Amino acid sequence: MLQRLPGAVMDRFLSLNLRTQMMIMILLMAIGSMGIILYSAQRQREADFREAAHLSLNLATLVHNDQKVLLSGAEQLLATLSYVEAVRLRDVPEVNRILAGLLKKSPQISNLLIIAPDGNVWASALPIHKPINAAERRFFQAALRSGRFSSGEYTIGKVLSKPTLSFGYPILDQQGKVQDVAVAAFTLTNYDTLLSSRNLPPNTSLLLLDHEGTILFGNKARELAGKKDRPDLFDSMKEGEQGTFIARNNSGIKKVTAYRKVYLKGESEPYMYVRTGIDEEWVVKKTSLPLMVNIAVMGAIVLLTALMALYISKRAILDKVRALREAAQKISAGDLTVRVNHCVAGGELGELGTAFDGMAQQLSVDIERRKRAEAEALAKGEELDRYFNNSLDLLCIADTRGRFRRLNPAWETVLGFPLDRLVGQNILDLIHPDDVSATADAVATLERRGDIQSFTNRFLHADGSYRSIEWHSVRPDGNIIYGTARDVTEKIKAEEEKLQLERQLLHAQKLESLGVLAGGIAHDFNNILMAIMGNAELALMRINKESPAVDNLQKIEQASTRAADLARQMLAYSGKGKFVVENIDLNRLLQEMLHMLEVSISKRALLKIDLHPSLPQMEADATQIRQVVMNLVINASEAIGDDNGFISIKTSSLKCDRSYLKKAWLEVDVPEGEYICLDVSDNGCGMDSATRNRIFDPFFTTKFTGRGLGMAAALGIVRGHRGAIIVDSEPRRGSSFRVLFPAADSTADIGEAVIRQESWKGSGTLLLVDDEDAVRGIASEMLQQLGFNLLTASDGMTAIELFAANPQVGIVLLDLTMPHMDGERCLVELQKIRPDVKVVMSSGYTEYEVTRKLSGKQLAGFIQKPYRLNALVEALRPIA
Known part of the structure; x- marks a missing residue:
């Protein structure tokens, strides 16, 4: 900076004594440092505002994503509910029971409803004390109009009397018309827990608004729920899917604000706005305190530096410069015996004094030292030659055009070519075509930077294959490149095989988690199918063959059979079933x-x-x-x-x-x-x-x-x-x-399964044990149809008591999977009472899995759920 001053000012400055120059330099440095501190503080404040905006937007995005996941689960729940038979038949008590059970398992949902097309609520998870009509609600009208999952607006729920946001899902009949609308209602109070679990600035605010600007939820102003948002604030969120701005909130506090719009699939208008805010005062305080501390520290440093400059200028500079000047005058006169190290020691001036002391001695011994250096260089050259020729690593010297000038014998061992063929050849002629460009770039980098720490390419072998070579190279001067390399072909191959194995293992673990999920679903699904298939089969047996309902019952049987096939395949995923090939x-x-x-x-x-x-x-x-x-x-x-x-x-x-x-x-x-x-x-x-x-x-x-x-x-x-x-x-x-x-070897066709009707009848007393009411009900009808006297139990303990009290029981049909006491433990207890008891085990898992699990337990038979009447006959006829 001083060199840019006018010549007169510079001359005037240089004419001042050393102490004055030092004080002026310190003052200029202090001014510059103070400017940097102020500039940095301003930039830091801008960065803090950006950080606050980013933090606020991240919170809005977190709530946005959480709401998306929540609505996805609610939509899936309502979609599943639409297929429940009781809902389609409008069995009000059963549907109310199902809805209440689902509500207990979904704490994020405040209520579940089903509404008829005229708007009247006919089913609810929570008790309804008076008729409710929702015909005017936005979610209901949108679901009827669009035929898909639709959003609502802010309302006061008529069941809970709390601020509520509801969503409707149309239930379609067989003709594709809306039969009912299933509704999930949310009170949106769970976001208090979300905010408390995150490390957020004090007074961070969160507002949820519906599509009309009505406030649904506010963590800092709960009294605003149900009120309209300030128009200017709501208008600020109309542009774009997300954004940030600074404005005063509904309480008059200036906030760094961010917003996100939340959409339902198929709706062009957002059903919710998420707005978050961080106090501007919190952002300002973050910058102010460090600024004051920096200014105070800078002042103290300037004062201490000025005092030290006055002391150093005399003791460390002026006195030593005077001694060095006198010594230089003597050396220039030819007096090589002069020494200044005793009065000039320490620091750069001390090094200069040492150089003065050694100058005369260096002149007298220069020739002898040069001869000794030449002898040592010759000895080192011979050692390097021995190392070069005996190294197992690949060593080479090449020019900047890429031509080999010298190679050690290890190259012949690795590549199979004689050294005299390799020397003088261009490296690029031996490189794999796919690596030529990258190798040329590496050489260019070597010329520009002087070294390459690590680089790998593939070299041609004498047998036509390629070997992977890892390089470390340096270029000490303008024309020579020194390189060390190593054959890493086997290492790379081993790493690739290891990576492939790890990927396969990771995927296998993920598929295992899928299997566990599929197995659990299939087990419960089989119990439901058992009731559907059994009732349909019994109805076919009892109904007049000329009845028009016969065709419908047969279709129910066919659909249930297909569903049972799907359940068996889900068990195949879980490792508890097998393919029907x-x-x-x-x-x-x-x-x-x-x-x-x-x-x-x-x-x-x-x-x-x-x-x-x-x-x-x-x-x-x-x-x-x-x-x-x-x-x-x-x-x-x-x-x-x-x-x-x-x-x-x-x-x-x-x-x-x-x-x-x-x-x-x-x-x-x-x-x-x-x-x-x-x-x-x-x-x-x-x-x-x-x-x-x-x-x-x-x-x-x-x-x-x-x-x-x-x-x-x-x-x-x-x-x-x-x-x-x-x-x-x-x-x-x-x-x-x-x-x-x-491709298969044979050409057999897919055949249709033939259902064989049985006329066999059983006799005696049979104990049926199953924890599912629906399974017990349909199985009881089947067994009574076959002529058995029947006792039923809903769990293992009850089954043991009934079996002990009724010695006439000849056969036990026992479910494998039950709470408290499963079928395996119950079987052991029954055999303790009567070792020759005939037990037929029933399960959604295959016979192979069950018999392997119960190996040595002496089962009389096995039947896989869901089973039909003819399968029951096949299982019981051999032992009845």
């Missing part, structure tokens, strides 16, 4: 599914199907293959979204070799041979590499309402059939999934 025609299966696929995809998507003629058959479970096709097609439809597009389904056969099968996801170990190809492709949004690497992870999804199970289940099914999946996708270029199934 048979020879199937993939073309025929796709033709049967065509209508279902067309109604399942977006109306904007065109479904194209291309079936290869004379397609070989495959050994597979038809239900599982249907699920794979459905998952892939729905996934393609969701990728197209609201845009126009197409979905292509194509079949073919292909002979696959090892190189082609390596393209499969996780490179599954499937044998070479003929495979049946199912190609499902779309022109949707596509996927980037990060998404492609996770699409088969359980619970991974890119959708707000998804469960993330479809693709993981599809992969599990395909791998269970000894097949593989190849994925090809790029962003904005669509996706293609190729599923490979091994």
Whole structure:
């Protein structure tokens, strides 16, 4: 900075004594430092405001995401509720009981209702003391109009008399018309817990508003609930999906404010606004205190520096400079005996004094020292040559054009070429073509920076293969490069194999979690299906064969059978079941599914199907293959979204070799041979590499309402059939999934199961044990239909008491999975009372799993849930 001053001012400054110059420099430094402190404080304050805005927006986003997850669960709950038979039959007591049970398991929901098309509430999780009509409510009208999950507005709930935000889900009859509207109501008070669990600035505020600006919830101003937001504040949230601004809130406190809009799928208007705020006063205080501390510290430093400058200028500089000046004059006169180290010691001036003292001595011994240095260099050169030739690492010297000038013998061992062929050759001539560009860039970096710490490329071996070489290189001067390298081919291969194994292990663990979930659902689902299938079968036996209801009952049986198949496949995921494998025609299966696929995809998507003629058959479970096709097609439809597009389904056969099968996801170990190809492709949004690497992870999804199970289940099914999946996708270029199934050897057709009616009758007393009321009810009717005298028990303890009190019991039909005392323990206790008791175990799991679990327990038989009357006959006839 001083060099830019006018010449006269600079001359005047340099003419001042050293102390004055030091004081002026200290003053200038203090002024500059003070400016930096003030500037930094201003920038810090701006950064604090940005941080507050970011923190506020993060909180709004957290609430936004939490609300999305909450609504996704509520929609799924209402959708599931719409399929409950009691709801469709309007069985009010049963539906009220179901709703009350669901409400206890969903603490975030304040009430569950079902409303008729005229607006009258006919079912509620909480008791209703007077008739309620919701015909004017926004959520009810929107659900009737749109036929989908819809949002409401702020209201005072007529059941709880609390501020409520409700959402409606239309329940459709078989003709697609709205039969009822299922409703989930929320009081939105759970966000107090969310705020208290996070480390937020004091007085952080959170407001939830409906689409009209009515305040639903406020953690700092609960009295505002139900009131309209200030118009200027509400208008500030109209632009964009999210944003930040600074304004005074409804209480007059200036806040750094952020907002997020919350939408329901299919609604163009947000049903909720999330607004958060952090006090501006908190942001200002963060900056003010450090500023005052910095100014005080700076003042103290300037004062201390000035005092030290006065002392140092004399003792450390002026006195030593005078002694050095006198010594320099003597040395210039030829007096090499002068010494100043005794009066000039310490610091840079002390080093200069030491240099003066050594100058004369250096002149007298210079020739001798030069000769000694040359001898040492020669000895070191011989040592380096021995090291160079005997090193197991690859050592080389090359020029900046990339030509080898010298190599050690290790190169011949690693690459198989003689050294005389390698010396003089350009490095790039030996590099793998894919690595030439990167190697050239590395050489350019070496020329620019002088060293490369680590770099790997592939070198040609004499046998035609390539070896991976890891480099460490330096360029000490302008034309020479020194390099050390090591053959890391085996190391890289081992690391790749380890990474592949870890990925497969991780995915296996994720699939295991999916299996546990599927097994639990299938077990409970089987009990429900038991009641449906049994009642339908008994009704068919008792009803007049000419009744028009016969066709409906048969359809119920067919649908229940299909549902039971699905439950068995879910057990297969959990490791508690197995596939029902048979020879199937993939073309025929796709033709049967065509209508279902067309109604399942977006109306904007065109479904194209291309079936290869004379397609070989495959050994597979038809239900599982249907699920794979459905998952892939729905996934393609969701990728197209609201845009126009197409979905292509194509079949073919292909002979696959090892190189082609390596393209499969996780490179599954499937044998070479003929495979049946199912190609499902779309022109949707596509996927980037990060998404492609996770699409088969359980619970991974890119959708707000998804469960993330479809693709993981599809992969599990395909791998269970000894097949593989190849994925090809790029962003904005669509996706293609190729599923490979091994072709079957035989050509058997899929046959229809024949249900055999039984006329066999049993006799004697039978004890039925099951914790599910529905299962006990239908099983009792079946057993009485077969002629048994019946005793029933709802748990293991009751069963033991009844068995001990009724010695005439000849057979026990025992459920495996019960609370308190399960079937295995109950079986042991029954055999203690009477060792020869005939026990038939019933379970949703397969006979293989149950008999393995109860090995050595002497079961008289087994029947798998859900079972029909003829299956019951087959299980009891041999022992009755």
